[in-house]
Amino acid sequence: MSTPLSMRQSLSLRVGSAGFLIFWCLLAAFPIVWIAVMSFKSPVDAFASNPLDVVIGPATRADGNGLSIIDIVLGLAALWASARFALRTLPRMVSRLTQPGTIVIGWIIAVSGFAVSFVIGFFVILPVILTGLNAIAGPLSTPLIGLTTVHYQSVWVDNEFYRNFLNSLLVTTGVVTVSLTVGTLAGYGLARSGSNLAFWLLILALIFRALPHSVLVAGYLPVFINSAEILRPIFGDAAPTLYGQPYAVIAVLVAINQPFTIWMLRSFFHSIPTELDEAARVDGCSHFQAFRRVIMPVMWPGVITTGLFSFLLGYNDFLVTSLLLDAQNQTMVPAIAGYFNRETTTTDQVEAIAAAVSITAPLFLLVMVFQRQIVSGLTAGAVKG
Amino acid sequence: MAEIQLRNLSKRWGSFIGVNNFDLTIADQEFLVLLGPSGCGKTTTMRMIAGLEDATEGEIWIGDRQVNDLDPKDRDVAMVFQSYGLYPHLNVYENIRFPLKVRKADPATHDERVMKAAEMVELTEFLHRKPAELSGGQRQRVALARAIVRKPSVFLMDEPLSNLDAKLRVSTRAQIKNLSHELKVTTVYVTHDQIEAMTLADRVVVMKAGVVQQVGTPTDIYDNPANTFVASFIGSPAMNLMDGDLRDGTFTGKNVEITGLNGADGPVTLGFRAEDASVAEAGTSGAVNAPLYTIELLGDATMLTVRAGGQMVSVKAHKEYRAGIGDPVSLAIPAAICHLFDRTTGARIAA
Numbered sequence: 001m002s003t004p005l006s007m008r009q010s011l012s013l014r015v016g017s018a019g020f021l022i023f024w025c026l027l028a029a030f031p032i033v034w035i036a037v038m039s040f041k042s043p044v045d046a047f048a049s050n051p052l053d054v055v056i057g058p059a060t061r062a063d064g065n066g067l068s069i070i071d072i073v074l075g076l077a078a079l080w081a082s083a084r085f086a087l088r089t090l091p092r093m094v095s096r097l098t099q100p101g102t103i104v105i106g107w108i109i110a111v112s113g114f115a116v117s118f119v120i121g122f123f124v125i126l127p128v129i130l131t132g133l134n135a136i137a138g139p140l141s142t143p144l145i146g147l148t149t150v151h152y153q154s155v156w157v158d159n160e161f162y163r164n165f166l167n168s169l170l171v172t173t174g175v176v177t178v179s180l181t182v183g184t185l186a187g188y189g190l191a192r193s194g195s196n197l198a199f200w201l202l203i204l205a206l207i208f209r210a211l212p213h214s215v216l217v218a219g220y221l222p223v224f225i226n227s228a229e230i231l232r233p234i235f236g237d238a239a240p241t242l243y244g245q246p247y248a249v250i251a252v253l254v255a256i257n258q259p260f261t262i263w264m265l266r267s268f269f270h271s272i273p274t275e276l277d278e279a280a281r282v283d284g285c286s287h288f289q290a291f292r293r294v295i296m297p298v299m300w301p302g303v304i305t306t307g308l309f310s311f312l313l314g315y316n317d318f319l320v321t322s323l324l325l326d327a328q329n330q331t332m333v334p335a336i337a338g339y340f341n342r343e344t345t346t347t348d349q350v351e352a353i354a355a356a357v358s359i360t361a362p363l364f365l366l367v368m369v370f371q372r373q374i375v376s377g378l379t380a381g382a383v384k385g
Numbered sequence: 386m387a388e389i390q391l392r393n394l395s396k397r398w399g400s401f402i403g404v405n406n407f408d409l410t411i412a413d414q415e416f417l418v419l420l421g422p423s424g425c426g427k428t429t430t431m432r433m434i435a436g437l438e439d440a441t442e443g444e445i446w447i448g449d450r451q452v453n454d455l456d457p458k459d460r461d462v463a464m465v466f467q468s469y470g471l472y473p474h475l476n477v478y479e480n481i482r483f484p485l486k487v488r489k490a491d492p493a494t495h496d497e498r499v500m501k502a503a504e505m506v507e508l509t510e511f512l513h514r515k516p517a518e519l520s521g522g523q524r525q526r527v528a529l530a531r532a533i534v535r536k537p538s539v540f541l542m543d544e545p546l547s548n549l550d551a552k553l554r555v556s557t558r559a560q561i562k563n564l565s566h567e568l569k570v571t572t573v574y575v576t577h578d579q580i581e582a583m584t585l586a587d588r589v590v591v592m593k594a595g596v597v598q599q600v601g602t603p604t605d606i607y608d609n610p611a612n613t614f615v616a617s618f619i620g621s622p623a624m625n626l627m628d629g630d631l632r633d634g635t636f637t638g639k640n641v642e643i644t645g646l647n648g649a650d651g652p653v654t655l656g657f658r659a660e661d662a663s664v665a666e667a668g669t670s671g672a673v674n675a676p677l678y679t680i681e682l683l684g685d686a687t688m689l690t691v692r693a694g695g696q697m698v699s700v701k702a703h704k705e706y707r708a709g710i711g712d713p714v715s716l717a718i719p720a721a722i723c724h725l726f727d728r729t730t731g732a733r734i735a736a
Contacts, residue, residue, distance in 0.1 A: 278437050279470035281457040282541075283531070284487040293487070297474040 032360065039354040040147045043346035046353070057146025065150070066143020070133050078126055082118055090114060151347075151354035161355060163328070164335040167246060168315060171331055174250035175314035176307050179261045182254075184303060187265030188291055192274065202266070205259035213256055213319050220255075224248045224324065244326035252320050257313050261306050268302030269295070304373040308366065315363070332359050387448040387461075387538035387571055388413045389434065394443035396429050396595075403429045405595040407443070411573065416565050418574045418582040421592035422618070427575045430592075431541050434573060436460050447538055458487075463532035464541040468548060469524045471516040471531075477503070478512040481530045488535065502534040505564060522553040529561070533568060540565070540572040546581060558584060579619050583607065591615050609724075613731035616656050616724065624656045627694025628728065636723070638694035640675040645720035652728040659699045661722035664689065664706060664714065671715040673698065677708055689714060 009017075037055060038046040044059040053059075060066065067075070090110055098106030134141035155161045190198045223230065224243040231239035242248040272295060280290035296303075315333075322334035330338070332355070339352035367374070389411040396403040404426040411417045419427035432438040434445060436457035445452050452460045463484070471480050481499045490498075503509050506526040516524055525545055532540060545561070546554045562585055565572050576582055582589050583603045591598040591606060591614075599611035610616035616624040629638025631653045636643040643655065665671030675691040682688075686701045691714060700716050708714060725734040 273468065273470070275466045275468055275470035276472065278435075278457075279464070279466060279531075280472075280483075280487075281437070282435055282462060282464040283484040284458045286456065286458060289487065294472055298472075 035353045036357050038350065039151055039357045040149065041350070042146070042148060042150075043350050045146060046350045047346055055145075060146025060148050061143050063146075063148070065146060065148035067145050067147050068134055068137070068141045068143055070137055070140050071130050072145070074126065074130060074133075078122060082114075082121070086114060151351050152358070155351050155355045155358065159351070161332070161335065161358070164330055164332045165358075167325075167329055168331040168333075170246045171249050171253070171321070172311050172314035174246070175253045175257060176310045178250065178254045179257050179310045180303060180307050182258060183261035183265045183306060184296070184299070186262045188269050188295065190262065191266045191269035192277070202263065205262055208255075209259035209263070216252055216255055217320055217323050220248070220252050221323065243324065244329055246325070246329055249317075249321055249324050249331075250314075252324065253314050253317060256320070257310050261310055264306045264309070265299075265302060268299060268306070272298055301373045304370050308370065308374060311366070312363075315359075388446075389539060389571060389573070390444070390446040391430070391434075392444040392446070394430065394433060394445065395441050396426070396433060396438065397441045402595045404433070407597060409590065409597070409600065411571060413571055414569045416572045416574065416585060416587045418576060418586035418589045419592060420576060420579060420582040420589050420618075421598075423577055424594075425592040426595040427577075427590075427592050428543055429595075431543055431573055431575050434460075434539070435462055435464050435541050460539075461537050462539040462541055463535065463537040465525070465528045465532050465543065465545045467544040469516070469528045471524055471527055473516055476513050476515050477508060477519070477527050480516065480527055481508075481534050484531060484535045490535070498534055499530075502530040505533060505567075506530045506560065521549050522557060525549060525557060526560075529564070533564065536568075536570070538571065540568075540570050542572065542574045544575055544577070547576070547578070554581075561585065580621065583619075591618060593618075609733070610656075611733050613654055613656070613726045616726070620658060622659050622688070622699050624658055624724070625662075625696065625698045625700075626654050626656045626726070627696050627698060628652070628654055629694050631725070640691070640693040641673045643672045643718055643720060643723060646723060646725065648725050648734050653734065654726040654728050654731070655694070656724040656726060657718055657722045659688065660686075660701045662700045662716055662718045664700065664702045665717040672718040673716040674713065677710055677712050677714050679710060680708060689716075691716070 034054075040060075041054065041057045042060040042063060042065075045053055045057040048054050048059075057066075094103070094106045094110050190202060221243070225241070227242040228239045276294055276298070277287075277290045280294040281287065285293060317331075318333045318337070321331045322337065325331065325334065336352050336355045336359070339348050339355065391407050391409045391411075394407040395405055407426075407430055419430060421427045429438060433440045434447075436452065436455060436459075440453060447460060447462070472483060475483065478499060481502055482495055485495050485498060500509070503512060506529050508523065508526055508530055511519060511523060511527075516527065519527065525548070528545070532542075542561070546557055549557060558581060561574075565585075574581075574585060586603055588600060589603055589606050590600050593614050599606050599615045601609075606615055606619055610619060610624065613626055617626060627636075627638050627641060629636050629641060630651070631646060631648050632650050634644065634646050634648070636646055636653065636655050638655075646655075673691060673693045675693050678690045678692055678697065680687060680689055682704075684704065686704050687706045688699055689702050689706070689708070690697050690699045692698070698716075726732065727734055
């Protein structure tokens with residue numbers, strides 16, 4: 001596509017803006033790339049004063065953990081092939097093999113199948129092949145770059161980080177489910193109601209949204225600690241102490257998050273013309289059927305975008321989770337903070353970095369899976385028929 | 386098969402009156418058009434029939450059921466919306482099929498009925514497209530098909546043509562007329578376009594500010610407008626209205642004098658249609674004598690406009706008539722084509 005002459009920019013402007021963009025991308029990407037690199041190195045390399053040593057990792061290589069050219073080439077090829085398969089072939093297979101209506105189940109099966117075979121292929125089969133190849137390849141098999149996964153192993157296996165992962169999963173699933181359920185229903189109701197009460201409810205929600213999170217935590221904390229006594233009249237001796245439980249965190253995070261989801265979903269519902277509900281109701285739907293069969297399918301991008309924001313809030317929260325959860329129920333973010341204490345060694349620090357990299361990976365995955373819905377959700381208005 | 390009865394129907398929002406005391410019986414299979422300027426309450430009336438708006442007062446009967454308290458889905462109506470109201474996530478086929486699916490019609494008949502409806506509105510080629518991939522006219526035809534796929538007791542159409550361009554409007558209008566002839570279902574059609582009303586309606590209801598002005602056949606409201614509002618709303622150009630005084634059967638106003646009228650003496654408004662009057666023959670003096678204000682060539686006729694009786698008055702002349710602006714013209718206005726209206730109330734004065 002050629003740009004019209006009148007829209008063409010001068011060379012200096014183009015160089016300037018491109019340069020600024022590159023600079024900005026580097027600036028934004030640097031911390032993530034750098035901790036990713038550090039997490040694969042032995043502590044000596046990770047905290048080396050020469051940046052080149054951090055990247056190449058001579059000390060790690062000297063320990064016997066290194067990648068040869070064959071390793072790098074084959075590893076990258078395997079990654080590229082599986083990414084291509086996931087983005088191109090997999091969707092086609094799913095749409096070909098599933099019956100209409102079972103598409104969600106089809107995707108779940110496809111994604112879990114892909115994940116399992118990727119883990120087996122990349123971490124079991126590939127290393128075996130590479131060991132064999134390196135043994136016969138001669139000079140090509142000399143290690144070039146130091147790389148060790150020992151920190152990941154100690155984080156996930158020795159320190160049982162998977163427990164924190166499961167707790168995070170529980171908390172975020174709870175937060176997203178509750179906020180989206182309440183948010184869609186409330187958002188739809190408020191968007192379609194013209195009454196004054198709806199307006200004041202929204203203003204009230206805004207005020208709650210403006211409260212500092214610590215206010216809510218401080219308010220809930222004593223209640224949760226004493227919940228066994230408070231609930232005794234209802235549940236008898238089985239009354240639970242909510243403090244330290246993931247459910248308590250879910251409740252607080254939902255309280256923090258709900259006003260935002262209601263506002264966001266309301267504006268999405270607002271952009272859907274009322275004629276759509278009315279057409280559905282004349283065509284034979286009850287009010288709720290119209291919501292479920294006509295409005296919700298149109299709303300998916302909005303629900304997914306809002307769900308992503310709710311997920312991020314639950315996933316990244318530190319304040320609420322660190323204050324309200326006891327040690328065995330800790331989620332990932334406060335667990336990382338546990339690596340830093342007075343006796344911190346450099347090994348601990350690199351392990352913390354490996355844990356931090358582990359936390360970011362699901363976020364990338366999530367954004368990649370839903371990117372199309374997120375984009376159309378962020379550019380609302382595309383829903384008009 | 387359903388007759389619609391609206392009994393003293395009113396709609397108020399606080400002190401604002403949307404529809405006031407609407408009382409009408411719409412016969413079975415009748416094509417009724419609600420006509421009026423925007424904000425006159427015609428759409429509100431239709432929405433009350435559909436059940437999308439609650440009536441403040443009065444009763445709505447469809448067939449032998451009073452439907453005031455029924456949900457839209459239980460009223461057995463089908464509606465076509467101004468901006469189509471298609472379901473963007475479904476393709477054309479599923480859009481048309483939606484009412485059958487929701488109402489749990491026998492699934493075995495779905496395909497046949499959808500195809501029949503699609504054929505009637507000539508949509509069979511587009512069944513697999515999404516609404517976003519259709520033009521405005523095609524979208525409106527999908528909406529029509531969705532309405533006719535199920536045989537409802539009543540069709541409601543809310544300005545279905547007003548989002549279409551002029552050419553498409555004419556062809557879709559013809560299609561609607563043909564459909565209603567074929568389907569024989571009671572239809573209520575809302576429009577602000579008087580040509581649509583004239584061409585489609587069995588009967589027209591002219592409304593203004595929530596009040597019914599006149600109910601009648603298109604010929605009726607064109608030939609015998611009940612008041613100056615109807616007279617000035619119907620017809621293109623609208624009826625000429627001149628202010629003046631009636632004395633002993635002679636109407637006099639600025640630049641105008643018409644004799645041979647019947648009516649009580651006093652201030653009146655006199656109306657006549659542009660195509661009924663003509664330019665006075667050479668040598669004779671007509672009822673209106675004034676300098677020409679403007680001359681417009683329409684192709685099939687020439688429209689002359691002069692100032693008379695405090696208003697602009699237009700008359701259709703032969704298509705080859707030519708004159709310069711400012712030239713004196715004389716117009717013949719026989720008493721037989723004149724309508725008299727009360728100057729203050731605007732109501733028609735019976736001849």
